[in-house]
Structure formats: structure tokens, C-alpha cells
Amino acid sequence: MRKILIAATAVLLTAGASLFSASAADKLKVGFIYLGPIGDLGWTYQHELARQALVKEFGDKIETTFLENVSEGPDSERSIEQLVRAGNKLIFTTSFGYMEPTLKVAKKYPNVHFEHATGYKRDKNMSTYSGRFYEGRYIQGVIAAKMSKSGVLGYIGSFPIPEVISGINATILGAQTINPNIKVKIIWANSWFDPGKEADAAKALLDQGADVIMQHTDSPAAMQIASERGKLAFGQDSEMIKFGPKAQLTSIMDNWAPYYIDRVRAELDGKWASEDTWGGLKSKMVVMAPYTNMPDDVKKLAMDTEAAITDGKLFPFKCPVMGQDGKEVECKGGDHLADGQVLGMNFYVKGIDDTIPGK
């Protein structure tokens, strides 16, 4: 009896599965791998918003699936392969640490297309995409220097990798256009996500005299501490004004929806090709949250700066860029640093009174 039951269940399951795949055969299946939970209010949440935008845009032409909380490393390889086996033809892997696993699976399944966020390895069927977040950082630097009374900014870093270092440099370069003597205190959390530690770091920075807090870590904890103490702060990845209605000046928001829609449309039209996309304010991959809690003149300045960067009139890393030692950094991009120099940035600019950890 038991055997019969098992057999019957198996038959039912197979029948169900084949029915399911038959009905979905004419739809494009799009898969997503997320690093965190979709409710992280930051990085993963923004990717999830873009996925929802896809569903809204294409309706029943596509079918989307996502796997959340997928840790980087070997675990992710299994998850990516799982999406392939489930019939997904376009797969977005949304964290730097998925680079090698994505590449490995891409080689194995040449007919499936992959999109990897923030990495630098590509293949015939694997694209990369990322945001020029440093453009937003430059604007934040301008605002921070205007708003700071003490002339000391507090910066919470995650890990000393080029993306974070270029963010710090862009901030200070923006701030120096307002106040050449601006100081920045940097605390590394050595974590992307630890609300308690981020809060402690924010407290330490405020206790040491900083009055504007900015962060390259993922939770709204720092914003909340600044808000409690009546100080100012910037959000990260997403809109965080809820956590500091009187504290948030603006926030650099990752806006993946236009890109995802473009790529899915290309896939549907059979025009998908492997590309490297690094979008900024101009392509709206990086979007600034409304400028709040600042006087009108600062707001206008911020908007003008944003417009100048968007129009390509202003480059955050315009030459000459001075290194900490006072020597000019080689200018490989004409009148501004080349993309490669920003992507691999491992030095502080002049005016930062600190050393990069481990250097």
C-alpha cells in the first residue's frame, strides 16, 4: 500500500511539473540571486524593486523567480545552477562574490545568459553591470561641507576595497570645493551589515566631533543615531528618510529597473549581447533621493552639481587629482581619471588625514 502511495505521488508530481512547464514554455523565465533578505532595506531590496518593475513592465511575457539569502561562494553556484535547471534563460546574480560561480555556470550552459553585478569578469554569455556611486558621493561631499558646523565629517566604511575608497575620495573632493580645510574621520566596520556596530561607529564619530555622518554600510542604524542626537546624515542604497526625517540630507539610491528592463527587452527581441555597463546619474542607474533638511541655497547648489555631473560637464575625479603625498596622480582619461583608475583606486587623495588600513 505504501509503495503504491509513493508511486502515485511521484506520478502526480511529474504530471504536475510537466503541466507547469508546458504552460510556461512560451514565457521568458528570468532568475535572480540575492545576497540578503528582500527586506534588508538596502542593497537586496533595491534589486527586488527592480524585479517588481520588470513584472509590471512585461506582465505575462515573462516569469521571474528569485532566491534570497544566498551566501557568496560555493553555495551560490548550486543556487545559480538550480535556476538554470528550472528553465531560466536570463539570470541576474546581484553581488560581487557571485563572480566566479556565475562564470563557472555560464561556461557550462552557453545557451543561458547571465548578468553579474559589480564584477569585472565577462564571457560570451555573461555581462557585468554596476553603478557609478562615486558621482553621488561627490554631491554628498558638497552638501556635507556646506552643512557641517565643525568642519569634521564622519565616514563609516565597510571594507577598504576600491569601490569604498573611491567613494571616500569623491566625498572629500566634493567637500573641498566648499571648504578646503574640511576634515574627515573614517571608521571601518569591517562588515557590510551589523546594525549594532554601525550604530556604535556613528556614536564614536559624533562623540569625536563629527556633525555629518555618511556611510558605506547597509543598515539605517547610523542615520538613526544621527537623528537621535540632532545631527545630519546620508542614507545608503535606498530611501532612509523614515529613519531620520530631520536628519537625512539625501541618499544615493541604486536604481536597477531601467537596466533590467533594457536587458530583458533585448533578450525578448533576441538581441542580447555580452556587455559591460557602468551607469551613473546620466543613465539613472544612480539616483539621488530628494534633498531635504537643508537651506534652499545648499539645495540649489546640490541640484546644480547633480546637473553638471549628469550633463558630463563635471567629473568628480577631474584632473589634477592630488594624492596624499601631494604628488599629482597620473591622468589617464584626458581631463579626468580613467574608469580603470577609479575601479582600482587604492590611494587617498590629499586632505584625508588617515591611512588606508593594511597599506
Added chain:
Amino acid sequence: MELLEAIILSVLAASTPLLIAATGELVTERAGVLNLGVEGMMIVGAACGFGGAWLTGSTIIGAACGIVAGTLLSLIFAVMTLGLAVNQVATGLALTILGIGLSGLIGAGFVGERITPAPHLHIPGLTDIPLVGRILFGEDAFIYFSLALVIGVWLFLYRTRAGLVLRAVGDNHVSAHALGYPVLKIRMFAVMFGGACAGLAGAYLPLAYTPFFIPGMTAGRGWIALALVVFSSWRPARLVIGAYLFGAVTILQLHAQGLGLGIPSQFMSALPYLATVIVLVLISRARTGGSTAPAALGTVFVPDR
């Protein structure tokens, strides 16, 4: 001096969840049960604690929800390891994984919501004393409660008959059983106490420390609490020292970075753990004869009937 006061206040806040969770685990382990699920019970406590406070607007109800959630989760552990005599290490690890998943599910409804953080005490006269006033009388009630909790546990373990029995159960369950003590029942209460403390410690995070809930916000504090119990060699007084030492090193390394002392931050972040290892070595060197761990720690007991 203001900076010093600020640092001490940050240290108190950072140490409190560790101290509460570790105190509970200390009692559990003193009864001979190793529950590695502290992290899981903490994060469920955080989710339920936030949920309770968010729905009712009351910190106390939030804390109570955290305690109940932690206790319920620890009951699963008790049923498995005490009732069914399943391996404690495996069950504890499973409890952590379960807790992380469960908290995400519970918390899904109120991610992104915010609450008013736990009020700070204000005793006219006392709180206004310069320097020590805010530290001794002006923080949230959890901080002072955690110290009372440790003192209570110390009195219980070393000054009451029930505490003596609990320690006997943890050191030699066969003898305790032979003397007629209900080993499994005592252990169940110890496990539940551990769960309640872990739940409260978890609830402290969204109620007072960072007043919002995000999945995974305990960020490994449950594991640090477990390490602190070993660090304290299962003694409440040393637990207080350990928790504050750990909190102090954590906060001071942030301040050292902010001051730009030029020490690599990776090294600074590792400092609290390095300090733990060094103290552990010192303790084991100074020890005279025998292990300080409860002798029956982690072993399964099945009474012969």
C-alpha cells in the same frame, strides 16, 4: 571628560545584550546542557520583541514578547535533547538556523517600521550628578536589569539549595538522579531560563540599541555570548568582567580609528577576539587542577526506570 562619559555609555549599551544572553546560557550550561542555539533564540527574540513593541507601543510588552519567544524556542530544544535524548550540539546548531529563518518570517511584516526607543531613566537629582549621574542613573532600564540579573544568578547558584542542586545536576547527573533529584525537570527549567534570557537579549537590540528590525540584526552576538560563558569559566562575576571587557575593546577600537592612530582597522576589529583568546590562555595557565567546566556538560542523560 565628556568623551570619556560618552565612551562609557556606548560600552554599557554594547555589552548589555551580550551579558544578558551569556547569563542565561551560563545557567543552562551549569545544569549540564550545551545549547548552541543562542543566536537563533536571540534573533527570534529580536523579531518578536520588535513586533510586540510596534503593535502596542510599549517597550515592556516588547521585552515580554522577546522573553516568551526565546522561551518557546528553547522548549523545542528541551523536548529534543532532554525528552528524545538527541545530540545537543546538532540540535543547538539546528535551532540557530531555524531561528534565523523564523525571525525573517515573523519580521517580514514590520521591516522598515520604526518605534520609539526604550526611554532613558531620569531620577531628579541623581541623574544630574556630573560625570557619574548619567552612567549610574540615566540609561535605559535594560542595562541596570542585566546587572541585577547577574547578581540574582550568582545568589541563586551559590547561596541557595536549588542552585546547589542545579550545579550537582550539571556535574554528575547520575549521582543527582540516584539522590532522587528530577534531573530532566531541572535541566528543562535551566534551558528555559537560558531561552528567556536570550530572547530578552535579542529584544534589547531593536528595543533600545538600534530601534528597527532587520533580518540578521544580531550579527553573531549569540556566538559571542557563548564564548563569554567559556571565557568566564562558568562564573557569573567573571562573566560581567568578560562582557564589559569585550564591549570596551569593541568601542575603543572604533574610537582609535576615528582618532586616526594608524593601526590597521582589520587588526582593531580582531582585537576583542584576540583579547578573549589571551584571557582564556591565562585562565587555563592559572588553573590549579581539573577543568572548570561542568563535568556533565553536553552529555545526554537517559534515566533508567
